[in-house]
Amino acid sequence: xxxxxxxxxxxxxxxxxxxxxANYPVEKDMIMRLFFAFAxxxxxxxAHAGSKADVEDLMSWMSxxxxxxxxxxxxxxxxxxxxxxxxxxxxxxxxxxxxxxxHAGTADGPIDSQRIWSxxxxxxxxxxxxxxxxxxxxxxxxxxxxxGEIPIEAxxxxxxxxxxxxxxxxxxxxxxxxxxxxGKNGVGDCRIFNRSLDVWMRPDVTVRFEPGRIYEAGVxxxxxxxxxxxxxxTLTIVQDxxxxx
Numbered sequence: 001x002x003x004x005x006x007x008x009x010x011x012x013x014x015x016x017x018x019x020x021x022a023n024y025p026v027e028k029d030m031i032m033r034l035f036f037a038f039a040x041x042x043x044x045x046x047a048h049a050g051s052k053a054d055v056e057d058l059m060s061w062m063s064x065x066x067x068x069x070x071x072x073x074x075x076x077x078x079x080x081x082x083x084x085x086x087x088x089x090x091x092x093x094x095x096x097x098x099x100x101x102x103h104a105g106t107a108d109g110p111i112d113s114q115r116i117w118s119x120x121x122x123x124x125x126x127x128x129x130x131x132x133x134x135x136x137x138x139x140x141x142x143x144x145x146x147x148g149e150i151p152i153e154a155x156x157x158x159x160x161x162x163x164x165x166x167x168x169x170x171x172x173x174x175x176x177x178x179x180x181x182x183g184k185n186g187v188g189d190c191r192i193f194n195r196s197l198d199v200w201m202r203p204d205v206t207v208r209f210e211p212g213r214i215y216e217a218g219v220x221x222x223x224x225x226x227x228x229x230x231x232x233x234t235l236t237i238v239q240d241x242x243x244x245x
Contacts, residue, residue, distance in 0.1 A: 054126060054176055055096050055119045059087045061209050062098050062117075065107065066241035082107045083214065083241050088116070092159040093131065095120040116163065126181065128172035128207070131163035132195075166192055172207060182208040199223060212243040 066083040082103040090097045095118035102113040116131040170190035174183025185205050194201050205218030216239045 052121055054181065055121050058119055058126070058181060058209055059096055059098060061211050062100070062214065063087055065244040066214055067107070067244055068239060068241055070242050071238075071240040078238070078240075080105055081112070081239070081241075082109070082244075085214075090116065090158060093118060093163075095127075095129070124175070126174045126176075126183070128174055128183065130166045130170075131160075132165070134162055134164055164195070166190075170203065172205075174207070180208060180210045182206065194222075197222070214241040215239070 062085045064085060066085070068078060068081050071078045072080050083100060084103070085098055085100045088097055088099045093116065097116050097118045100113075100115045100117060101111055103109045104112045114133050116133075118129045118131065120127045120129075166185075167190070169186045169188070170192060172183045172185045174181050183206070185203055187202075187204050191200055191202050193199075200223045202221040202223075203218055204220075205216060208215040216237070218237050220235045220237065222233045222235060
């Protein structure tokens with residue numbers, strides 16, 4: 001008996017196969033129903049960050065001059081800081097990278113922190129890594145200006161050996177929801193050493209990026225380098241930077 005294009009025997013609409021009844025028109029109808037149900041499920045899924053375009057948005061959002069002036073106006077106990085960010089090309093560091101420089105008090109105040117933040121699209125998410133400068137890197141970066149100028153050629157020569165990086169257990173995983181890209185660092189096994197305070201700490205941090213805003217809220221559990229089993233002290237830090245017009 002000839003077979004149709006689906007490999008079924010043509011003729012009768014129901015045949016016995018291994019003791020089971022195969023009803024081909026019903027089977028086709030069920031397949032179509034499942035197909036449309038699956039299509040509706042896919043279109044209903046939330047849009048997550050993870051594409052190269054989302055990383056490009058992050059690079060754009062983080063470039064420029066930001067300050068915590070609005071946060072300080074709402075909460076006088078908040079710390080007044082300015083942040084300058086600019087995209088940098090670091091061939092020896094994975095991902096798309098941005099250089100960030102924090103100034104205490106005023107825009108031209110002393111530099112109190114420098115970081116490289118790296119972003120990589122990973123399927124339905126973006127992974128974010130922090131890199132802290134070691135001595136060699138500090139010497140290569142003499143300070144960013146309000147125009148975003150830094151010694152680019154010196155920066156390009158930097159490698160991972162020039163940075164203190166957070167362990168992989170602390171990588172931030174971020175997703176997109178509209179014009180907000182938000183995520184948290186890995187917790188549990190995430191443990192990093194704060195060189196300036198000479199303590200180990202376990203961070204539990206949320207970061208949120210959107211056009212004109214860089215927001216970070218975290219709880220840090222600190223342990224002294226030789227804590228002797230003392231319970232950790234906790235410190236809560238909220239930093240809310242808005243783009244300067």
